[in-house]
Amino acid sequence: MKIIVCIKQVPNTTDVRINPETNTLIREGVESIINPFDMYAIEEAIRLKERLQETVEIQTLVITMGPPQAESALREALSMGIDEAVLVSDRAFAGSDTWATSYTLTEAIKTLGDYLVILFGKQASDGDTAQVGPGVAAHLDIPQITFVRKIEKMEKDCIVAERLMEYGYDVISSPLPAVITVVKEINEPRLPSLRGKMRAKKAEIKKITSDDINVEKKLLGLDGSPTIVKKIFSPPKKEPGRIFQEHELEDGLDFIVKTIREQNII
Amino acid sequence: MIIKKDKEIIKSYFEDNSGILNGDADEVYIPENMKECTRIITELYKKNIPITFSGSGTGMTGGRIPFKGAVLSSERLNKITLEQNKEKVLLKVEAGATLEDIKSACSKSGVFFPVNPTEETATIGASTSNNSSGSWTYKYGSFRNNILEIDFVTRNGVTLKITKNSHRFSGDSIFLKELSDKPLVRPMYTMPMVKNAAGYYSKKDMSLLDLIIGSEGTLGFISSITLKVLPMPKKVIECIVFFAFEKDAIQFVNKTRALRNTQNTLDPRALEFFNVNALKFLSEHHSSIPDNAKAGVVFEHELNDLSKEDEILESLLKLAEDCHAFLDNIWMADTPKRLEELRLFRHSLPSIVNEKFKRKEFYKLSTDSAVPDECLSDILDYYNYEIKKSGLTSIIFGHIGNNHFHVNLLAKKNEQEKAKDLYKKFMEKAVSLGGTISAEHGIGKLKKKYLPILYGQKGLNEMKRVKLYFDPKNLFNSGNLLDL
Numbered sequence A: 001m002k003i004i005v006c007i008k009q010v011p012n013t014t015d016v017r018i019n020p021e022t023n024t025l026i027r028e029g030v031e032s033i034i035n036p037f038d039m040y041a042i043e044e045a046i047r048l049k050e051r052l053q054e055t056v057e058i059q060t061l062v063i064t065m066g067p068p069q070a071e072s073a074l075r076e077a078l079s080m081g082i083d084e085a086v087l088v089s090d091r092a093f094a095g096s097d098t099w100a101t102s103y104t105l106t107e108a109i110k111t112l113g114d115y116l117v118i119l120f121g122k123q124a125s126d127g128d129t130a131q132v133g134p135g136v137a138a139h140l141d142i143p144q145i146t147f148v149r150k151i152e153k154m155e156k157d158c159i160v161a162e163r164l165m166e167y168g169y170d171v172i173s174s175p176l177p178a179v180i181t182v183v184k185e186i187n188e189p190r191l192p193s194l195r196g197k198m199r200a201k202k203a204e205i206k207k208i209t210s211d212d213i214n215v216e217k218k219l220l221g222l223d224g225s226p227t228i229v230k231k232i233f234s235p236p237k238k239e240p241g242r243i244f245q246e247h248e249l250e251d252g253l254d255f256i257v258k259t260i261r262e263q264n265i266i
Numbered sequence B: 001m002i003i004k005k006d007k008e009i010i011k012s013y014f015e016d017n018s019g020i021l022n023g024d025a026d027e028v029y030i031p032e033n034m035k036e037c038t039r040i041i042t043e044l045y046k047k048n049i050p051i052t053f054s055g056s057g058t059g060m061t062g063g064r065i066p067f068k069g070a071v072l073s074s075e076r077l078n079k080i081t082l083e084q085n086k087e088k089v090l091l092k093v094e095a096g097a098t099l100e101d102i103k104s105a106c107s108k109s110g111v112f113f114p115v116n117p118t119e120e121t122a123t124i125g126a127s128t129s130n131n132s133s134g135s136w137t138y139k140y141g142s143f144r145n146n147i148l149e150i151d152f153v154t155r156n157g158v159t160l161k162i163t164k165n166s167h168r169f170s171g172d173s174i175f176l177k178e179l180s181d182k183p184l185v186r187p188m189y190t191m192p193m194v195k196n197a198a199g200y201y202s203k204k205d206m207s208l209l210d211l212i213i214g215s216e217g218t219l220g221f222i223s224s225i226t227l228k229v230l231p232m233p234k235k236v237i238e239c240i241v242f243f244a245f246e247k248d249a250i251q252f253v254n255k256t257r258a259l260r261n262t263q264n265t266l267d268p269r270a271l272e273f274f275n276v277n278a279l280k281f282l283s284e285h286h287s288s289i290p291d292n293a294k295a296g297v298v299f300e301h302e303l304n305d306l307s308k309e310d311e312i313l314e315s316l317l318k319l320a321e322d323c324h325a326f327l328d329n330i331w332m333a334d335t336p337k338r339l340e341e342l343r344l345f346r347h348s349l350p351s352i353v354n355e356k357f358k359r360k361e362f363y364k365l366s367t368d369s370a371v372p373d374e375c376l377s378d379i380l381d382y383y384n385y386e387i388k389k390s391g392l393t394s395i396i397f398g399h400i401g402n403n404h405f406h407v408n409l410l411a412k413k414n415e416q417e418k419a420k421d422l423y424k425k426f427m428e429k430a431v432s433l434g435g436t437i438s439a440e441h442g443i444g445k446l447k448k449k450y451l452p453i454l455y456g457q458k459g460l461n462e463m464k465r466v467k468l469y470f471d472p473k474n475l476f477n478s479g480n481l482l483d484l
C-alpha cells in the first residue's frame, strides 16, 4: 500500500520579486524550495508509515508535476525519508492551471497502484489557490479532508482527522482512500539526514510523460486550462494605519473627524 | 564632528552586555572623518581627559563602559572599500563598519571574510581590538589571523600604518620613534598555546600588529583595518551528529582533528558542541532532537570541488559510525534555506537560556576558557564532575574544535556565591592545563581580577609597562585589563 504526497517546487517566498515591465516572476538567483506546506505533508507521510508499519506494509511516494529541475525537490523529499519519487514532466503540461494540474496529476496517480491516502499541502506559496488537492479528489472521485491539523486515527480502510476551522476544529471520519491537505499545526518537519541525502543522490526517479498516462491531449497544459492568468503584479503598497495611544485620545478623535470630513464620507 | 552631552541621550553609551551599570562620562564625540578623529584624540589627550572607545556595545566584559571623561564613538567611521589587487581582493574598512556591513559588501563580490562572530552588529574596530572569533575559527583562526593591515592612532595624533612586517620586534623589543626614544619591551610571559583573547599578545620577534590586535583599546585607537577575504565556497554542508554518550562526541572530534593532520578529505571549518542539558533546553522548542541524545556535534564543511562531495559524506558517515553516533539521525543541510534553518536552531540556545533565566530571576555566569587539544576530555570531565558536586544547573556548549566552551552556570539567588567560586575554579583549572581564562570575549573590566591566574602579578606588571609606553597618562580605555 502506498502513501502518496504531492509536492510543488516554488521560489523561496521571501525572495519573490516581480519584474514590473514584463509582469513575470524574476527567477534568476532565486532559490527553489519545496512548497513550505508540502514539508508538513512529507513529514506526516513518514510518520504515518512509522505508525502503520506493524499492521500494513507501506511505501511512501512523492510526486510532482513540473519542469525537469523539479527533480531536486523530489530528491530533498527522499533525503527526509520518503521511499520513492515520481516526476511528471512534459512540454505538453506547460501552462497548466489548477484544473489541468489536477487532471494530469490524477491520471499519473492512477498509474501508481493502490494507495491509502494522498497528502497535499494546504496551498502553494506562489499560486496560492489551494485547489489542486480538492481537484485531484474530485477527478478521482474519492473523499477529501482539507486543512488537517491532526490525524487521530488511521487504519487500513478508515481515517479520523481534525480539520482546522477559524474557531476550533471539526473531527471528521472518512473511508479510505482519501485526499488529505495539511496545515502547519500538524507536525514539525524533520531535517534531511546524512544517510537520506546519500541515498537520495543515487536514487532513481521515475519519469512520467504525457505518453505514459491515459489522457486526452487537448485537456493538457495551456490548451486544457480554462483559467488564463491575464496579469501578475505587485499590489500597490498600503499606507500604514495610524495608531493613537490612550493619552492621545483627543488628537485621535480630532484626526478621525477631520479625515472623514476631508474625504466627504459623511 | 557630532558632540553629545545630554546625559539622557548619552547614557546608552554606558552599557554593553556585561551587566556593569555604573558607567558615566561627560560627553560623546562622534567624528565623521579620520582627520576629526585624530584631532580629537590628540586634543583630549593633551587636556588629560580619559577617552573610552566605543563600538556597537555588544561587548561582554564592560570594555566600552566609561567611568569618567569622554567617549569616542566610531559609529560614523564606516566606509568600506573592496579593492581588486592583482589576483587578490582586499577589503579595507573603517573602525565603525559592522560585520553585517562587510558581509553584504563581500557577498556582492563573491568573497567572504572568514571570521564569523555571532553578533553581527559588532564593529570591526572593536572586534580587532578584542581579537574576536567565531565558529569558523577552528579552520581560519581569529581576527588576528585574518588582518593584513591596520591604521593605529596614537596619543600624539600620529597614525601608524602597521602590517605583519612593517613593525617587527627584534627579539624582545622594538623602537617606535614616533612615541619614545626608548625601546618598547614585550611582556616576558609565555602565552598559552590555545585560542586566546586574554591580555597582551607576546612572543619573541613578534609583529607590533599582533600586540595591537587584542589590546582592547588600552594602547590607542584602531581607525581602519584591511581584512583578508576568500572566494566564497561553491557549497557548504552542515551536519549535526548526535551521540548517546559525551565521550563518543569527544572521540568524534579528536578523530576529525587527527584526520586533518594526516590527509585532507575531511577538513571542516567548524566543530561545535551541545551537551546533554543544552540539548534538553533546545528540545523544548525542537521536537526532532533524538530522545536519548546526550551530546551533539555540529560539523560544517566547505566544498570547492563538487566532485569531492560523496567522498566527504562517506568519510563523515564512517567516522560517525566509528564513534557510535545515531547514524539514522544525522541532520544535514546543504541548501541556503536549510543552512539558515540550522543556523537559527544553533543560535536559539542562548536566547532560550536568557529568556528562561531572566523570567525566573536566575543569575548566569558564562565561562570562556579554551584548553589545549589533548586536554579536551579532561576539561569536560572536570566541568561535569564539579557541576554535579555543586548541584548547580548548567549547560555547556561552544567551540569544541578549539576546546573552547561556554559553561553557563545558572544559579538561584542563594547559589550565587557557589556559582562564582565554581566559575573561578574553572578558570584556574583551564590555566593549569595550559589554557586561558578567555578565548574570545576578552577581559575588559569584568574579568581583570582573574587575569593574575593566567600571568601572575609579574606578568601584569609587564603588561603595565607596555600600557604606559603607549599611554603614559592612563587615559585610553582606562580600567580595561589593568588597574594602574
Ligand SMILES: Cc1cc2nc3c(=O)[nH]c(=O)nc-3n(C[C@H](O)[C@H](O)[C@H](O)COP(=O)(O)OP(=O)(O)OC[C@H]3O[C@@H](n4cnc5c(N)ncnc54)[C@H](O)[C@@H]3O)c2cc1C
Binding pocket: A006, A007, A008, A025, A035, A037, A038, A063, A064, A065, A066, A095, A096, A097, A098, A099, A101, A105, A119, A120, A121, A122, A123, A124, A125, A126, A127, A128, A129, A130, A131, A132, A133, A222, A225, A227, A228, A229
Ligand atoms: C508565476 C505563475 C504563473 C502562472 N501562469 C499560469 C498560466 O499562464 N496559465 C495558467 O493556466 N495557470 C498559470 N499559473 C497557475 C499554475 O498553474 C498553478 O500554480 C498550479 O496549477 C498549481 O496551483 P497552485 O499553485 O494554486 O497550487 P495549490 O492548489 O495552492 O496547491 C495545493 C497543493 O497541491 C499540490 N500541488 C500543487 N501543484 C502541484 C504540482 N505541480 N505537482 C504536484 N503537486 C502539486 C501541493 O501539495 C500543494 O501544496 C501560474 C502560476 C504562477 C505561480
Ligand SMILES: Cc1cc2nc3c(=O)[nH]c(=O)nc-3n(C[C@H](O)[C@H](O)[C@H](O)COP(=O)(O)OP(=O)(O)OC[C@H]3O[C@@H](n4cnc5c(N)ncnc54)[C@H](O)[C@@H]3O)c2cc1C
Binding pocket: B016, B017, B052, B053, B054, B055, B056, B057, B058, B059, B060, B062, B063, B064, B074, B095, B116, B117, B118, B119, B121, B122, B123, B124, B125, B126, B127, B128, B129, B130, B131, B132, B133, B134, B135, B216, B217, B218, B220, B221, B222, B223, B440, B441, B444, B477, B480
Ligand atoms: C549575542 C552575542 C553574541 C556574541 N558572539 C560573539 C562571538 O561569537 N565571538 C566573539 O568573539 N564575540 C562575541 N560577542 C561579543 C562581542 O560581540 C564582541 O566582543 C565584539 O567585538 C564587540 O563589538 P562592539 O562593536 O559591540 O564593541 P563594544 O562593545 O562597543 O566595544 C568592545 C571593546 O572594544 C573597544 N573598542 C571599540 N572600538 C575600538 C577601536 N576602534 N579601537 C580600539 N578599541 C576599540 C571598546 O573600548 C571596548 O573595550 C557576542 C556578543 C553578543 C551580545
